[in-house]
Amino acid sequence: MIEVEHLTKSYGQARAVNDISFKVEKGEILGFLGPNGAGKTTTMRILTGYLPATGGTARIAGFDVFEQSMEVRKRIGYLPETPPLYPDMAVGDYLAFVARIKGVAAGDVGKRVEAAMKMTNIADRKDWLIKKLSRGYKQRVGIAQAIVHNPDVVILDEPTVGLDPNQIKEVRKLIKDLAGEHTIILSTHILPEVEMTCDRVVIINRGKIAAIDTTSNLTTQLKGGERVRVVVRGGGNGLPGSLSALEGISRVEREGEASGDLSAFMIESEQGTDLRPEIAARIVKEGFDLLELRAVSLSLEDIFMQLTTEEKAA
Amino acid sequence: MNIGVLTLSYTNVAYSDLEELFPMKSILAIYRREMNGYFVSPIAYIVIGFFLVATGLVFSLILSFVMQSAMMAAMQQRMGPPPDIDVPMLVIRQFVGFVGTYVMPLLLPMLTMGVYAEERKRGTMEMLMTSPITELQIVLGKFLASLSFFALMLAPTLIYHFVMGQFSEPAMPWRIMWSGYLGLFLLGAVLIAIGSFISSLTENQIIAGVVTFVIFLMLLFLDLTMRNSSSAVGEVFKYLSILQHHETFAQGVIDTSSIIFYVSMAALGVFLTLRNLDSMRWRRA
Ligand SMILES: Nc1ncnc2c1ncn2[C@@H]1O[C@H](COP(=O)(O)OP(=O)(O)OP(=O)(O)O)[C@@H](O)[C@H]1O
Ligand SMILES: [Mg+2]
Numbered sequence: 001m002i003e004v005e006h007l008t009k010s011y012g013q014a015r016a017v018n019d020i021s022f023k024v025e026k027g028e029i030l031g032f033l034g035p036n037g038a039g040k041t042t043t044m045r046i047l048t049g050y051l052p053a054t055g056g057t058a059r060i061a062g063f064d065v066f067e068q069s070m071e072v073r074k075r076i077g078y079l080p081e082t083p084p085l086y087p088d089m090a091v092g093d094y095l096a097f098v099a100r101i102k103g104v105a106a107g108d109v110g111k112r113v114e115a116a117m118k119m120t121n122i123a124d125r126k127d128w129l130i131k132k133l134s135r136g137y138k139q140r141v142g143i144a145q146a147i148v149h150n151p152d153v154v155i156l157d158e159p160t161v162g163l164d165p166n167q168i169k170e171v172r173k174l175i176k177d178l179a180g181e182h183t184i185i186l187s188t189h190i191l192p193e194v195e196m197t198c199d200r201v202v203i204i205n206r207g208k209i210a211a212i213d214t215t216s217n218l219t220t221q222l223k224g225g226e227r228v229r230v231v232v233r234g235g236g237n238g239l240p241g242s243l244s245a246l247e248g249i250s251r252v253e254r255e256g257e258a259s260g261d262l263s264a265f266m267i268e269s270e271q272g273t274d275l276r277p278e279i280a281a282r283i284v285k286e287g288f289d290l291l292e293l294r295a296v297s298l299s300l301e302d303i304f305m306q307l308t309t310e311e312k313a314a
Numbered sequence: 315m316n317i318g319v320l321t322l323s324y325t326n327v328a329y330s331d332l333e334e335l336f337p338m339k340s341i342l343a344i345y346r347r348e349m350n351g352y353f354v355s356p357i358a359y360i361v362i363g364f365f366l367v368a369t370g371l372v373f374s375l376i377l378s379f380v381m382q383s384a385m386m387a388a389m390q391q392r393m394g395p396p397p398d399i400d401v402p403m404l405v406i407r408q409f410v411g412f413v414g415t416y417v418m419p420l421l422l423p424m425l426t427m428g429v430y431a432e433e434r435k436r437g438t439m440e441m442l443m444t445s446p447i448t449e450l451q452i453v454l455g456k457f458l459a460s461l462s463f464f465a466l467m468l469a470p471t472l473i474y475h476f477v478m479g480q481f482s483e484p485a486m487p488w489r490i491m492w493s494g495y496l497g498l499f500l501l502g503a504v505l506i507a508i509g510s511f512i513s514s515l516t517e518n519q520i521i522a523g524v525v526t527f528v529i530f531l532m533l534l535f536l537d538l539t540m541r542n543s544s545s546a547v548g549e550v551f552k553y554l555s556i557l558q559h560h561e562t563f564a565q566g567v568i569d570t571s572s573i574i575f576y577v578s579m580a581a582l583g584v585f586l587t588l589r590n591l592d593s594m595r596w597r598r599a
Contacts, residue, residue, distance in 0.1 A: 048444040049444055050440055052595070073446040078440075081437075082436075084441035086436070086438060087436075088351065089347075089351075097346075098441070098445075100340070101447050145441070
């Protein structure tokens with residue numbers, strides 16, 4: 001349904017998107033995961049025909065997003081980073097307007113607006129002026145306008161930003177319901193979001209694809225490396241060497257931030273291992289005062305670091 | 315049977331071609347949204363209110379001034395033939411001249427300043443530009459809406475003339491009134507086209523409004539300095555002065571070259587806006 005090949009976008013000298021390629025099958029939900037400035041929005045803007053690419057091609061439903069922009073635009077619904085709302089319009093009027101410019105036949109506009117409001121759970125706000133809605137409702141109106149014309153492809157730029165936990169759940173459910181009939185691309189900063197909603201994930205960092213895989217593969221892989229943080233009294237001299245000798249430990253690093261006469265270390269072990277007992281025993285045996293020992297889960301930042309360093313090594 | 319299917323698909327093709335060549339539906343959608351936007355905007359009501367108050371005041375001032383001069387002339391010539399002062403015609407001319415030269419250039423920037431700038435600031439431009447409509451449809455829908463709103467604003471001022479017509483001594487020169495208003499309408503179209511173009515250049519409607527205002531002031535200044543010049547250069551500038559042409563309409567002359575001038579100036583403004591939206595898509599870097 002969506003084929004992206006060697007897509008590149010430069011702003012002047014800076015490369016916001018650098019040679020990315022991926023495919024999305026019909027009915028699939030693809031997650032675009034990346035930190036600020038990774039190039040998620042830029043990629044989506046190219047797909048929707050809002051921005052021209054500097055190089056490479058992108059096709060949606062077989063149509064080139066640049067050469068056959070009109071055909072592409074007929075088939076996509078798009079929620080930009082900031083929901084495109086007219087504050088002085090009522091929700092229902094606004095959705096009817098969007099339906100009309102998206103080419104919904106005049107006789108179907110009412111029906112489509114009702115359906116979109118029902119799906120996004122905003123039917124009770126139909127006559128409200130948009131400016132009077134809360135942030136979460138505005139976001140839902142934004143999603144409603146992206147699906148009001150029943151497009152084949154739905155592109156959502158950070159659809160759950162600004163929602164409360166209940167609304168986030170609802171929106172994720174909505175996105176899952178939309179899949180199957182629609183092909184969906186969504187972007188997010190949040191790893192669990194991808195885990196919960198997406199079939200496949202593209203991890204993008206500084207305009208490049210750092211990883212691309214099914215969600216289940218990626219999450220096990222990413223959760224693989226275990227990390228333990230320990231704090232001991234004294235300088236801890238010799239401790240890294242001693243710990244590294246333990247089987248299964250891949251790396252021991254001193255952390256700079258420990259205060260006074262304390263020393264902190266970050267210990268990484270191989271996937272699927274839990275070496276906390278061994279680590280504790282070794283430290284005590286070496287005669288250090290063990291003050292703290294704690295498993296550290298990988299943050300998104302760590303994952304990026306991991307992925308990008310791995311890439312360099314390869 | 316086959317023929318039926320053929321005809322059916324033929325008409326479908328014809329319909330979609332027509333829709334593509336002359337895509338009224340989307341223009342209408344943009345137009346309607348824009349009009350609704352005006353009717354919920356306080357700025358639009360301020361502009362209408364100010365316009366009606368200003369024009370009403372100007373009309374009554376001009377009327378009393380012209381009537382006074384006519385009376386004076388009549389008194390001075392008590393013995394001779396009746397004075398040759400056509401009060402309603404003078405009033406219409408001066409009114410149209412004043413409204414076109416001073417009131418419209420001051421107020422119309424407020425109607426056009428937000429047309430594109432706000433759309434860009436709100437992020438709704440991104441939605442419009444990724445919808446299956448062309449830039450031409452967006453630009454035409456918006457232009458026609460601003461123009462209609464201006465016409466709605468201008469229409470009530472006709473009442474002043476109708477009231478005057480009730481009491482007018484030499485019969486009311488309706489022809490001059492209508493051609494004067496045609497001139498105002500065309501001038502409005504040009505000013506709106508220019509103002510909309512300037513609005514499309516920025517995300518800040520205040521900047522758009524101020525720049526439009528300053529440009530109109532410069533037009534006015536140019537017009538006033540060239541008015542009395544008779545050199546060749548002066549003649550050229552007179553032709554190019556946007557504010558000059560509507561006064562020929564107020565003479566009751568529907569001058570084709572003036573119509574062409576106005577229509578092409580408005581078309582130029584629309585075209586520049588279109589080019590700007592187009593290039594925004596490709597230049598946005
Ligand atoms: N109009 C622009 N001009 C110049 N640089 C830009 C422009 N838009 C984006 N960039 C740059 O391109 C890079 C990618 O930006 P983009 O908005 O695509 O990131 P993102 O992944 O959507 O980030 P976020 O999570 O913050 O939304 C950034 O470094 C950004 O500074
Ligand atoms: Mg973004």
